[in-house]
Amino acid sequence: MTTKEICATSFDGLLEKRGVNRRDFLKLCAGVATALGLSQTAVPRIAEALEEKVIGATSGALAPALWLELASCTGCTESLAQVDTPDIATIVLELISLNYAETLSAGAGHSLEAAKEETIQAGGYLLFIEGALMEGWNGDALRIADERGIDIVEHAASNAVAIICAGSCAVDGGWQAAYPNPGGAIGIQAYLQKAKDAGRIEYEIPPIVNVPLCPANPEHLVAVLVDYLLLGTLPALNQFNMPSLIFDQTIHDNCPRRGHFENGEFVYRFGSEEEAKGYCLYAVGCKGPETKSNCPIVRWNRGSAWCVESGAPCAGCATANPTRQGFNWVDLNTPFLHHLKNIGIGGLRFEPAFIAFAVAGVVVVALAIHGFGMKKTGRTKGGADFELERSWDREHPDQALGSAEAARAAAAVMGVAVPEDIEVEAEAEEAEALAEAVEVAEAIEVAEAPTSIVEDETTEEGGGN
């Protein structure tokens, strides 16, 4: 099929009924091509894929899909539905054969549940999941249509060709899994892996594509969908099963305010002159430097704006770790208006800087007090007098390192009294031994350091402080 042919399909009529034209549709395709890292020459192929495979405009065969809504705020559905002014992405997603979507489906109740079951039995569907699973209270923390959420997911995943986790909650539990997480919120990937490891599910877990953000960006979902339908394969994924082309660069890398960051021009207070100038939001806690998403390129709301452009510091909602609990974006990024997250000791939360300064303060005070102690004990002018022999030596004379002679010599050098236990030993030939030891010491000293002068052993003062 050529580009020209694509340009004249009955699909155009479908679009017109929804108040958009062919040009808008191709613009979407171009956006999708960019998001996928394809050249613009791929636009006709994308258009074709969307029309034929997704929408079934020519073949009539729609790509079947289920949209499970678990523990969620429905924000991701809202984000996709764009109820005020439906956009192209919405239409595309509406026109896949969405056989089950609690919020969007016209049907309800048993008939809808039956449609879902039929789709699962038929297989070959894409499984979109919005919201976190709840493991709490034996899984009863989340029940839908009188079934536990965990059972629903285990069953629905059994025949899917791929699972697309839409939004951070489905990816790793999101904000619902944030501390203290009483309901046991968990991401889909982690849950299925756990169920597999525990032997609760027999089948191979279908490929999982994690598309975080809170809420999920519709353009990211369409990009994944098109990639799958166009190339017949899932997009290249990073270690978190997130599409690499979307989630491998930081927001900071592509931020339009980056120049202000490098110049050191920051907003320190909301409502300030700096904010009016559009300076960098780093100092008010922007998480752009550690958050990976192409938000600055794809933007939101049909490309009209995105958080940082609208003046809000990035809250880091793209941060997600589907394989580890406790590393969701809320745990990792709160308080949103501070540079570092708070760290916890038990139930208490502290700013890292607070703890650091507190510990440093304690150390400085301790050193100051210690300094007074050193002053008071007269150690500040050269330290205390040296011990004549090591305490351990005294207790273990048979294994002693030093000798009594050396100790007596040292005592003589320093002009201090020889302790009794050493003295007793030397009692017999005290004077003789002392003189001898000092001689030995002098000899060694002179040999070692010919320039130094050995002080007279009877000197009262210890010498150079």
Added chain:
Amino acid sequence: MAHLAHYREAHPLPFVLTHWINLIAMVLLILTGFYIHFPLFENWMGVARGAHVFFGFVLFLNMLVRVVLAFFVKSSPYGGSREVQPDYKSFFPQKDNRHQFGAWIKYYLFLKKDHPLSAKYGVLQKLSYLAIPFLIIIMFFTGLCLWGPTQEYGLFAGLTDLVGGPMVMRIIHYYLMWVFILFTFIHAYLASIEGLAPLKIMFLRKESGGLTYDGTVHNIVGEDDTGEEDGHGH
């Protein structure tokens, strides 16, 4: 009062230089690090980041040089002695420090009146100095995990994943800086609280007189009053 003589043999010129470089690099890293952590005043982010990365490499390379030199430069293993041996031996257990760990703790807690006999580095000193190269390595690696051009390299990306992401890595890097700060506080305090002789030899290469120590008898053997403080500076 009595302390050991401070001779140049204890701190040969190459180590005085690496010590100076360490000091300058650490101070600048800490200042620029604080600025990057929170830019208290405007206009310096580019400079601060550039300087931070530059001095990070300086600190790391200086550490490597210092460690390698320890095997090729000779220094005195004892305070108050001009006897020399390969420097690295001063960082491994020495006879003169045997069983003295408790003595040092007691001395600093004022539970022991007299100064413990020791090799050039006391037990606590030796342990903390040995930790520094490892701290610098960890600091360097966590820094590279955060630095844009290197954060995607497999090793660094893997380390970041291991700790739980860039935010956790930032906090580790931040707290490690405080370890350096507190080390420096304590190090500077202990080095100078008993007199300025250690500072003079370490920064200015000026010798000070004092007691002399002999490694063969493991004790004080004499006194050298030719030091600076007695007015006969070398």
